[in-house]
Amino acid sequence: MTIEANFCSNCGHSIPSSSGFCPTCGSAQALSNPTPVPNSPIHTPLHPNVPYNENVYPGVINSTKLVFKDALKINKRMGRADYWWSSLGLCLFSIPFIFLFTQWIIRLSIRTDMTETQLGGSFITLLFLVFCWYLFLAVVNITAAIRRLHDAGLSGLYYFLTFVPFFGPLITIILYSQPSKQNGNRYM
Structure with a gap:
């Protein structure tokens, strides 16, 4: 039948x-x-030698937009080119924020018209903003790494290899560099 x-x-x-x-x-x-x-x-039909990328033309801008759009999604895939371009984009995107935070610290430290309480409150505000920014970037990076592992046909749990001393980060970089697995990938 x-x-x-x-x-x-x-x-x-x-x-x-x-x-x-x-x-x-x-x-x-x-x-x-x-x-x-x-x-x-x-x-x-999918071919095993054709790389998967959600963007037709992966690049710094397109891939960074994609990583922010899918910042909280782990049930998708992320192609190798999109992953590495978005990693570069996140680094470049962070440079102005690091510069602004540094300038804010310098300007606060040379002010003489503020009391210690006001300075302390300003530093706490600055530290809170920096913490929120880096927490957001950590979530974006973790979800992108999990999606990249899914594209290679691996479980997202391999991300925890990052925390193994010495060789863990090297192993995960090798895993992130693996080609897309098209046929038989359970994370399609």
């Missing part, structure tokens, strides 16, 4: 023809959903 299958109009996964909803993404389906054209880009 052969079960006819259609493809979801939202995510492209195969669904039974009698299903009213996609079991993968949950979007409603028309019961008479036709089978897609074989040459459509969503349904072409």
Whole structure:
């Protein structure tokens, strides 16, 4: 007995023809959903040697926008080029903030018209802003690393290798540099 299958109009996964909803993404389906054209880009077979990138033209600006857009998502993938370009973009994006925080500290330290209480409050405010900024960047970096590991076909738990002394960061850099795994990747 052969079960006819259609493809979801939202995510492209195969669904039974009698299903009213996609079991993968949950979007409603028309019961008479036709089978897609074989040459459509969503349904072409994946090739193991073709790298995956969400951006058609990965670069510093496009990839950094992507990493901020997906800052709280770990159930996606992030291609190798997008990951490394966004890492560079985050470093470049942080330079003006580091400069501004440094200037603020210098200006606060040379002020003579403020009492110690006012200076202490200003430093606490500055430290709180710096802490919030770096906490946000840490979340963005961690989620990007997990998505990069998913693209290589690895579990996001490999991120914890970063905390192994000496060799952990080196091992994770090697894992982040692995090519995209297209066929058999459970994190599609």
